[in-house]
Amino acid sequence: MANTWGYGAMTNSLNDIQNAKAIIIFGANPAVNHPVGFGHFLKAKERNNAKIIVIDPRYTKTAAKADLYAQIRPGTDIPFMYGMLHLIFKNGWQDKSYIKDRVYGMDLIIEEAKKWTPSKVEEVTGVSADLLIQITRAYAKETPGTLIWAMGLTQHTIGSSNTRLAPILQLSLGNIGIEGGGCNILRGHDNVQGATDMCCLSHTLPGYYGLSKGSWKYFAKSWGVDYDWLTKRFKSEDWMGKKGFTLSRWWSGVLGGNPGEDKIHNAGTNIKALFVMGNGITSTAQTKKVKEALDNLDIAVFCDPFVNEGAVITDKQDDVYILPATTQFETSGSVTATNRSAQWRNKVIEPMYEAKTDQDIMFEMAKRLGFYDELTMGMKVKENKKTYTFPEDATDEIARIIKTIGLTGWTAERLKKHSENWHQFDQVSLRGYGNMTGEYYGLPWPCWTEKHSGSPVLYNINRPVKEGGMGFRARFGVEHEGVDILAGAGSAPKNSSNKDGYPQITKENIEEVLGITLSEDEKKRMGKNWKVDTSNLIAEKCMEAGIAPYGNAKARANVWTFPDKIPLHREPLHSPREDLVKEHPSYATKENHYRVDTQYVTKQTEKPWAKEFPINLITGRLVNFNGAGMETRASKYLSALTPDMFCDINPDLAGRHGIRDGSMMWIHSPEGTKIKVKAKYSHSVTPDRIFIPLHFAGVMEGVDLSHKYPKGTKPYAIGESANTVTNYGYDIITQIPETKGGLCRVERA
Amino acid sequence: MSIDARMKFYCDENRCIHCDGCSVACAEAHELPVGVNRRKVVTINEGKIGLEFSLSVACMHCTDAPCEEVCPVDCFYIREDGIVLHSKEKCIGCAYCLYACPFGAPQFPEDGAFGTKGVMDKCTMCAGGPEETNSNKERELYGQNRISEGKVPVCAAMCSTKALLVGDAASVSDIFRERVLSAGHGVQSAPYGWDKAYGK
Numbered sequence: 029m030a031n032t033w034g035y036g037a038m039t040n041s042l043n044d045i046q047n048a049k050a051i052i053i054f055g056a057n058p059a060v061n062h063p064v065g066f067g068h069f070l071k072a073k074e075r076n077n078a079k080i081i082v083i084d085p086r087y088t089k090t091a092a093k094a095d096l097y098a099q100i101r102p103g104t105d106i107p108f109m110y111g112m113l114h115l116i117f118k119n120g121w122q123d124k125s126y127i128k129d130r131v132y133g134m135d136l137i138i139e140e141a142k143k144w145t146p147s148k149v150e151e152v153t154g155v156s157a158d159l160l161i162q163i164t165r166a167y168a169k170e171t172p173g174t175l176i177w178a179m180g181l182t183q184h185t186i187g188s189s190n191t192r193l194a195p196i197l198q199l200s201l202g203n204i205g206i207e208g209g210g211c212n213i214l215r216g217h218d219n220v221q222g223a224t225d226m227c228c229l230s231h232t233l234p235g236y237y238g239l240s241k242g243s244w245k246y247f248a249k250s251w252g253v254d255y256d257w258l259t260k261r262f263k264s265e266d267w268m269g270k271k272g273f274t275l276s277r278w279w280s281g282v283l284g285g286n287p288g289e290d291k292i293h294n295a296g297t298n299i300k301a302l303f304v305m306g307n308g309i310t311s312t313a314q315t316k317k318v319k320e321a322l323d324n325l326d327i328a329v330f331c332d333p334f335v336n337e338g339a340v341i342t343d344k345q346d347d348v349y350i351l352p353a354t355t356q357f358e359t360s361g362s363v364t365a366t367n368r369s370a371q372w373r374n375k376v377i378e379p380m381y382e383a384k385t386d387q388d389i390m391f392e393m394a395k396r397l398g399f400y401d402e403l404t405m406g407m408k409v410k411e412n413k414k415t416y417t418f419p420e421d422a423t424d425e426i427a428r429i430i431k432t433i434g435l436t437g438w439t440a441e442r443l444k445k446h447s448e449n450w451h452q453f454d455q456v457s458l459r460g461y462g463n464m465t466g467e468y469y470g471l472p473w474p475c476w477t478e479k480h481s482g483s484p485v486l487y488n489i490n491r492p493v494k495e496g497g498m499g500f501r502a503r504f505g506v507e508h509e510g511v512d513i514l515a516g517a518g519s520a521p522k523n524s525s526n527k528d529g530y531p532q533i534t535k536e537n538i539e540e541v542l543g544i545t546l547s548e549d550e551k552k553r554m555g556k557n558w559k560v561d562t563s564n565l566i567a568e569k570c571m572e573a574g575i576a577p578y579g580n581a582k583a584r585a586n587v588w589t590f591p592d593k594i595p596l597h598r599e600p601l602h603s604p605r606e607d608l609v610k611e612h613p614s615y616a617t618k619e620n621h622y623r624v625d626t627q628y629v630t631k632q633t634e635k636p637w638a639k640e641f642p643i644n645l646i647t648g649r650l651v652n653f654n655g656a657g658m659e660t661r662a663s664k665y666l667s668a669l670t671p672d673m674f675c676d677i678n679p680d681l682a683g684r685h686g687i688r689d690g691s692m693m694w695i696h697s698p699e700g701t702k703i704k705v706k707a708k709y710s711h712s713v714t715p716d717r718i719f720i721p722l723h724f725a726g727v728m729e730g731v732d733l734s735h736k737y738p739k740g741t742k743p744y745a746i747g748e749s750a751n752t753v754t755n756y757g758y759d760i761i762t763q764i765p766e767t768k769g770g771l772c773r774v775e776r777a
Numbered sequence: 778m779s780i781d782a783r784m785k786f787y788c789d790e791n792r793c794i795h796c797d798g799c800s801v802a803c804a805e806a807h808e809l810p811v812g813v814n815r816r817k818v819v820t821i822n823e824g825k826i827g828l829e830f831s832l833s834v835a836c837m838h839c840t841d842a843p844c845e846e847v848c849p850v851d852c853f854y855i856r857e858d859g860i861v862l863h864s865k866e867k868c869i870g871c872a873y874c875l876y877a878c879p880f881g882a883p884q885f886p887e888d889g890a891f892g893t894k895g896v897m898d899k900c901t902m903c904a905g906g907p908e909e910t911n912s913n914k915e916r917e918l919y920g921q922n923r924i925s926e927g928k929v930p931v932c933a934a935m936c937s938t939k940a941l942l943v944g945d946a947a948s949v950s951d952i953f954r955e956r957v958l959s960a961g962h963g964v965q966s967a968p969y970g971w972d973k974a975y976g977k
Binding site for chain 1: 796
């Protein structure tokens with residue numbers, strides 16, 4: 029998404045889904061994972077006659093509410109979407125002027141789509157040609173149409189291609205930048221968008237600033253710390269610009285170099301210490317590797333309100349620390365919702381027992397590690413204060429520094445006012461009334477200035493910029509191979525002083541693009557470009573002129589920096605279709621991919637996997653549990669709904685293996701691992717695939733680990749971790765694990 | 778609520794997604810033993826394409842309640858607002874009401890070493906029991922009394938898609954009637970007067 033049009037975030041909002049006339053859902057199960065948000069889907073269907081279309085390998089609770097449902101083979105979303113594009117272009121259902129003015133590289137897509145005839149799509153995806161035609165017609169003819177996805181689309185070796193082709197499908201129909209349209213990615217946990225925006229990741233500084241020297245210097249200045257001091261925190265200055273390990277492959281950082289393990293690039297050492305804050309570490313792929321890595325650490329620390337099962341699965345006896353962290357009810361501050369809106373959350377109770385808030389744990393750590401003053405300086409530097417007030421000063425620090433996604437308007441004071449007046453906002457459009465007139469609930473970013481309304485629908489050119497309008501972001505230059513990639517004439521946001529496309533605004537080009545003249549004083553105060561302009565003059569001037577500070581360009585279907593310029597189908601590393609692996613093989617090994625050499629085609633063709641492991645393995649969530657489940661399995665009522673780890677298995681497949689409903693069965697993985705779970709007969713999966721939920725831990729390969737929980741901390745429900753049998757396979761761009769389409773073998777226990 | 782209100786539940790099949798928000802909220806609020814399901818969500822034809830649907834079921838608080846008709850010790854009583862309650866101190870745990878009930882509402886906790894059945898427990902529509910309102914004894918035997926505090930029963934309050942409605946039968950049918958009539962008429966996406974002030 030970010031590589032298509034500038035930002036990798038939900039374009040509209042859950043509420044806006046009510047405006048849709050058609051809703052197509054790829055690899056998401058909002059009825060289970062977003063039950064409250066799913067109310068908006070149901071209202072769209074009820075009040076707007078919206079058609080709900082679900083594409084999923086299993087018949088989910090969401091599919092049960094769908095008008096059309098396609099049971100796709102895992103990992104074949106790209107052929108399916110190309111099949112839709114094939115029919116759209118063939119029948120002339122595309123939005124031609126939209127594509128001409130606002131999209132670059134669609135010609136390459138049209139060419140590729142020609143190959144994916146309905147019968148070819150049927151052969152690869154298992155969805156009948158008739159159903160594909162029916163779905164495409166229903167979706168293309170009803171506008172606006174919104175496209176939804178979640179982990180079912182992203183957790184593949186080609187996840188980053190999936191998440192490009194879905195936006196391209198929407199662009200072909202002109203469904204981006206309008207109410208009721210958009211690419212609405214559903215975030216899986218509270219504040220995932222906020223954590224991403226603050227970049228709890230290893231490849232960029234907060235606010236997606238990247239890791240360049242310029243970015244580090246901007247942050248050093250903004251944090252009020254010395255750049256040289258920052259460089260001394262690293263082995264050497266060049267390591268500041270290198271991506272770190274990912275959550276999915278941290279264990280390779282520990283095990284790298286061992287026989288059979290992928291090679292790592294970590295300045296000649298392995299990872300020795302692990303500090304986990306609120307991450308269910310058994311919910312990441314390949315739990316046996318996670319366990320082995322934990323066993324080999326020098327020190328492991330887990331901060332959680334409940335016992336993190338990382339501490340339970342490891343055999344490590346010493347230097348494993350469990351720190352009691354508070355829940356969200358014992359602290360306050362802003363959280364960011366899936367639609368880029370912020371909400372202020374108030375403390376309900378004081379921290380219980382000896383539990384500490386996450387920030388207090390970090391502050392105390394920083395004191396002992398000797399950088400507390402530097403860590404907290406950013407909260408004091410603006411007004412030269414002696415002390416800070418948390419979290420208000422932290423929120424204001426974020427607002428002061430993060431320009432890239434337009435957080436300037438997110439002051440603590442404004443966010444609090446929104447949460448206190450939430451009743452004065454419309455529940456569909458998010459528009460405020462009464463005291464809140466002229467603002468959108470939670471000030472969805474970009475919120476360019478301290479007076480800006482917030483932007484409820486990204487890339488909407490039907491509104492002025494100061495009321496949330498904008499074109500696509502000019503993030504990829506002004507031309508590619510001699511072709512202008514700025515927006516075409518007539519696609520500027522409403523009331524814009526510049527009707528043409530324009531690049532991102534810098535001190536150098538602002539006068540020309542906006543058609544204004546700056547005073548000498550303004551020139552002196554203004555930063556180099558919109559991303560580092562601490563004076564915020566660029567944004568202020570842009571608002572007056574109706575110009576988006578980040579420019580106005582075309583979205584691009586051609587990402588020339590990626591291994592696949594346009595999304596191409598590549599079979600999963602563990603595919604049940606040997607014949608299609610030959611036709612659509614995976615990538616060459618990627619060296620130093622977030623510090624780990626990562627295998628693709630070599631792993632894919634290492635063995636004829638499907639001979640020994642013929643069944644597709646799908647993992648996913650249940651409505652009653654969350655993440656790795658340590659919090660929710662500690663509730664007796666939630667645990668009572670699904671007290672045992674189970675496997676949804678079609679009675680036909682089960683019958684062939686003599687597995688009875690409710691009896692135990694083994695699931696074997698190509699990784700040489702296995703789990704013992706209870707069989708649950710279900711027609712939601714076809715006989716060629718099984719489904720297992722990912723929330724359990726506390727049993728490993730048939731061995732009960734109950735004795736390892738500290739006294740009184742064992743949850744009401746324990747069970748095998750699904751990820752003990754998920755397969756090797758990591759996305760070519762992001763390293764996200766391929767948990768939604770591996771292979772396995774089932775056996776009666 | 779009018780003077781002659783009759784309190785009723787209604788679960789909208791088109792909206793229920795079997796999230797179990799209602800049943801867990803109920804168990805949590807009334808601190809029920811695990812296994813006593815005052816409210817339960819049922820999915821029929823699970824996984825069968827085009828046939829699956831879900832519904833949340835509890836005591837329907839019948840006007841002419843069969844449980845009350847058949848109870849040998851006459852432990853049931855019907856409040857003026859139509860809520861069907863019973864006395865756990867009179868109940869002998871015979872389960873005859875379970876035979877009579879068309880919805881499977883009566884629940885029996887398993888007590889003791891041989892799984893002997895305790896006295897009957899069922900949905901109170903969050904209205905407690907015959908003990909003094911909001912007393913400890915009422916809370917212990919029947920759970921919270923939210924109705925006395927003017928609150929909506931916890932199941933409907935928690936319902937994620939507002940499939941489950943509760944209240945005076947007239948109000949419940951008003952809400953549902955409005956839903957039916959507004960079907961297909963689109964959504965109002967801007968507050969009244971917005972287009973005049975700011976344009977579309």
